[in-house]
Amino acid sequence: MTDVSTPSLDLSQSTPEITRQICDIESVSGNEGALADAIEAAVSGLPHLEVIRIGHNVVARTRLGRAERVVIAGHIDTVPLNDNLPTRWEEIDGVDYLWGRGTVDMKSGVAVQLKLAVELTDPRVDITWMWYENEEVSSELNGLGILAAARPDLFEADFAILGEPSNSQIEGGCNGTIRIEVRTFGTRAHSARSWVGANAIHAAGPVLDVLSRYEAAQVEVDSLIYREGLNAVGISGGIAGNVIPDECMVHINYRFAPDKTADQAIAHLEQLFGAWDITVVDRAEGARPGLDAPLARAFAEAVGGTPKPKYGWTDVARFSALGVPAVNYGPGDPVKAHADDERVSVQQILDCEVGLRSWLQADGEARAVGAADGAGAEAGAGADADAGTVR
Amino acid sequence: MTDVSTPSLDLSQSTPEITRQICDIESVSGNEGALADAIEAAVSGLPHLEVIRIGHNVVARTRLGRAERVVIAGHIDTVPLNDNLPTRWEEIDGVDYLWGRGTVDMKSGVAVQLKLAVELTDPRVDITWMWYENEEVSSELNGLGILAAARPDLFEADFAILGEPSNSQIEGGCNGTIRIEVRTFGTRAHSARSWVGANAIHAAGPVLDVLSRYEAAQVEVDSLIYREGLNAVGISGGIAGNVIPDECMVHINYRFAPDKTADQAIAHLEQLFGAWDITVVDRAEGARPGLDAPLARAFAEAVGGTPKPKYGWTDVARFSALGVPAVNYGPGDPVKAHADDERVSVQQILDCEVGLRSWLQADGEARAVGAADGAGAEAGAGADADAGTVR
Numbered sequence: 125m126t127d128v129s130t131p132s133l134d135l136s137q138s139t140p141e142i143t144r145q146i147c148d149i150e151s152v153s154g155n156e157g158a159l160a161d162a163i164e165a166a167v168s169g170l171p172h173l174e175v176i177r178i179g180h181n182v183v184a185r186t187r188l189g190r191a192e193r194v195v196i197a198g199h200i201d202t203v204p205l206n207d208n209l210p211t212r213w214e215e216i217d218g219v220d221y222l223w224g225r226g227t228v229d230m231k232s233g234v235a236v237q238l239k240l241a242v243e244l245t246d247p248r249v250d251i252t253w254m255w256y257e258n259e260e261v262s263s264e265l266n267g268l269g270i271l272a273a274a275r276p277d278l279f280e281a282d283f284a285i286l287g288e289p290s291n292s293q294i295e296g297g298c299n300g301t302i303r304i305e306v307r308t309f310g311t312r313a314h315s316a317r318s319w320v321g322a323n324a325i326h327a328a329g330p331v332l333d334v335l336s337r338y339e340a341a342q343v344e345v346d347s348l349i350y351r352e353g354l355n356a357v358g359i360s361g362g363i364a365g366n367v368i369p370d371e372c373m374v375h376i377n378y379r380f381a382p383d384k385t386a387d388q389a390i391a392h393l394e395q396l397f398g399a400w401d402i403t404v405v406d407r408a409e410g411a412r413p414g415l416d417a418p419l420a421r422a423f424a425e426a427v428g429g430t431p432k433p434k435y436g437w438t439d440v441a442r443f444s445a446l447g448v449p450a451v452n453y454g455p456g457d458p459v460k461a462h463a464d465d466e467r468v469s470v471q472q473i474l475d476c477e478v479g480l481r482s483w484l485q486a487d488g489e490a491r492a493v494g495a496a497d498g499a500g501a502e503a504g505a506g507a508d509a510d511a512g513t514v515r
Numbered sequence: 516m517t518d519v520s521t522p523s524l525d526l527s528q529s530t531p532e533i534t535r536q537i538c539d540i541e542s543v544s545g546n547e548g549a550l551a552d553a554i555e556a557a558v559s560g561l562p563h564l565e566v567i568r569i570g571h572n573v574v575a576r577t578r579l580g581r582a583e584r585v586v587i588a589g590h591i592d593t594v595p596l597n598d599n600l601p602t603r604w605e606e607i608d609g610v611d612y613l614w615g616r617g618t619v620d621m622k623s624g625v626a627v628q629l630k631l632a633v634e635l636t637d638p639r640v641d642i643t644w645m646w647y648e649n650e651e652v653s654s655e656l657n658g659l660g661i662l663a664a665a666r667p668d669l670f671e672a673d674f675a676i677l678g679e680p681s682n683s684q685i686e687g688g689c690n691g692t693i694r695i696e697v698r699t700f701g702t703r704a705h706s707a708r709s710w711v712g713a714n715a716i717h718a719a720g721p722v723l724d725v726l727s728r729y730e731a732a733q734v735e736v737d738s739l740i741y742r743e744g745l746n747a748v749g750i751s752g753g754i755a756g757n758v759i760p761d762e763c764m765v766h767i768n769y770r771f772a773p774d775k776t777a778d779q780a781i782a783h784l785e786q787l788f789g790a791w792d793i794t795v796v797d798r799a800e801g802a803r804p805g806l807d808a809p810l811a812r813a814f815a816e817a818v819g820g821t822p823k824p825k826y827g828w829t830d831v832a833r834f835s836a837l838g839v840p841a842v843n844y845g846p847g848d849p850v851k852a853h854a855d856d857e858r859v860s861v862q863q864i865l866d867c868e869v870g871l872r873s874w875l876q877a878d879g880e881a882r883a884v885g886a887a888d889g890a891g892a893e894a895g896a897g898a899d900a901d902a903g904t905v906r
Contacts, residue, residue, distance in 0.1 A: 301757075303756050314827065314849075314850075315744060315748055315768045316690065316828065317850070318746045319731075319742065319744065323726075323746050323747060325726075325746075325747035325748075325749070325765075326726050326727045326747060328723060328750070332720030332723065333720050335716075335717050335720070336717045336720050340709075340710075353706060353707070353709035354709075355706055355714050355716075355759055356716035356717060356752075356753070356760070357716075357754075357756050357757065357758060357759070357760065358760070359719070359750050359751065359752045359753060360750065360751055361749065361750045361751075362747070362749025362750060362766060363748075363749075365694050365749070366692075366748065368746055368748070372750065377756060377757065379707055379709070406756065435707045435708050436705065436707035436708070437707065458705075459711070461705075462705075
């Protein structure tokens with residue numbers, strides 16, 4: 125007998141509590157069904173939202189006839205567990221955290237989005253909320269890609285915000301990423317008569333020397349400084365303990381600033397490693413920060429702080445490729461994404477909620493939601509003074 | 516129902532034919548039972564031989580009260596098959612070969628030994644014939660080691676001949692071999708923020724540079740020149756395509772001349788790779804050629820040709836460690852050992868038989884066996900002129 129009950133979400137709770145609820149519905153990539161069902165149920169039946177479901181992707185949008193439209197998106201899958209569910213509350217050095225898989229990447233961001241989707245019935249811009257599957261796995265499974273292919277009209281927008289972890293600060297654009305395999309070759313022989321062969325592993329030394337000597341650039345794009353990186357992420361070679369190997373492979377990852385296209389980045393790698401056999405095994409364009417778009421500027425002003433560059437590749441690049449300026453804005457320290465001790469600061473969840481809410485709510489609604497805002501601030505203060513209030 | 520029949524050997528056939536018979540009894544390491552049974556049966560019941568069986572090891576020895584005793588040994592296992600059984604006769608560029616697994620390493624040598632064990636009823640020295648299991652696998656399974664532990668008295672001898680492939684020329688002693696793992700370390704990080712980590716694969720570049728720059732020595736030992744070799748035989752590192760690796764391992768094989776002990780060879784490696792973490796994973800002493808022993812000199816004179824050094828490690832080192840001078844002498848080109856196209860020259864089998872027989876037979880027997888010798892020579896000539904005579 126299979127369990128046919130659908131876990132339900134209570135979006136009247138605080139955003140840290142909602143984070144906990146959706147983290148405890150395990151949704152490792154490929155297993156997002158139950159959480160997508162719960163999300164769909166929680167946002168359906170509201171007069172201000174049209175809900176569309178494709179696969180395990182849920183879209184909810186307002187159709188208020190506003191002059192501008194913003195897409196706000198978050199993926200609902202996580203990387204595999206490592207004994208880090210269910211979640212638990214933790215206090216470290218006086219800071220309150222929610223610990224567990226998905227708390228940073230990126231269910232706290234999704235929790236804030238869900239809360240606001242339900243509560244902001246009269247926002248200043250039209251909003252298209254998107255919660256999608258399979259971000260953590262190979263690109264062709266990505267839910268945002270599936271939505272874009274099925275319903276390109278849903279991506280017609282003036283600005284996009286992706287809730288990827290960014291310490292509740294705006295991180296603009298993202299670096300691109302290329303992976304190549306560089307191969308060296310030799311001649312197999314018994315190692316007792318090594319002079320008969322040619323050692324492919326020894327021949328890989330100069331490849332590693334290129335990597336060691338390489339000085340990664342820091343590139344300014346639209347006033348943000350993108351830091352690049354060129355690294356071996358794998359190496360393999362060898363047949364047996366008594367055989368001179370005839371092949372060695374160095375797997376290299378190049379993270380390149382969004383001033384370059386992927387083609388230009390590959391050309392750069394071909395210059396560096398032109399002496400060897402190169403295979404491109406992965407490529408993803410970067411995204412320029414898009415902070416010069418009017419809506420982006422307004423958002424940055426409302427949220428405050430100094431926008432930073434995003435180093436990791438995120439789905440903002442998909443929006444960027446569609447001509448929609450996009451930024452990352454979500455709770456959680458990206459360094460803790462995928463970590464076994466993944467945990468999000470409770471305060472950052474509340475900060476993100478306040479930031480998004482204050483910008484999205486219309487003037488009229490600002491007053492109406494003042495109480496909720498106050499509640500959020502109170503919960504935040506409570507989290508500092510007495511973590512029990514958010515538990 | 517299991518097959519309980521024991522394949523039987525007909526040792527009245529020519530040595531190339533006997534090679535074919537025993538190659539076609541598959542005996543990959545661990546599966547030597549049927550061949551050991553057949554060998555035991557073929558040499559049992561002869562008045563001049565005492566037969567001892569321990570595991571899948573068969574010892575047959577004369578007890579004629581001669582002043583000197585020689586051990587003549589050969590392993591009966593092979594490396595795994597690769598579609599290279601059953602054997603077949605081949606002619607390439609006018610040379611006749613027996614093709615298939617074990618033809619070189621080393622059932623042709625065993626075939627010659629079996630033929631002579633039965634026919635040399637009155638040799639000039641006492642002979643201890645040893646046919647043993649598990650030479651091609653890990654050292655603790657080695658049949659010669661098992662025999663030495665169970666019956667050290669069987670190893671009391673003045674000289675030993677191992678039938679390992681050496682183109683039917685004497686190859687003295689052997690290089691020793693050491694394998695070490697050299698590890699470099701770093702700090703794991705997401706490759707989008709590589710500057711937070713430290714790349715262990717990049718750190719392995721200088722290890723490979725040491726290997727590339729190393730000039731292997733050629734060392735004279737007892738008038739033979741041993742050529743050394745220092746090589747990476749494996750390299751591995753890397754966690755995922757987006758992670759800076761915190762560990763890289765270079766697997767290194769050092770083949771050292773028998774002027775050094777294994778301890779001295781390890782000290783040399785510690786000098787070369789002292790900057791890194793080193794683990795010794797395998798060590799085997801070399802063996803000095805032992806060609807200055809009186810019996811060895813006499814054997815070399817009888818066989819003719821110029822003795823050469825043995826580069827690969829062989830069980831001669833076991834005899835050497837027991838104080839018994841030992842050489843390699845067997846048909847087949849060692850370069851073809853373990854090769855998928857393993858094949859032995861028919862002429863080399865016959866040459867090896869003539870060489871061993873002429874040295875081992877007493878003067879009186881030389882005449883008596885003249886006819887058999889002539890038959891061997893005829894078969895040899897026949898193999899050149901008409902391969903049919905040995906098929």
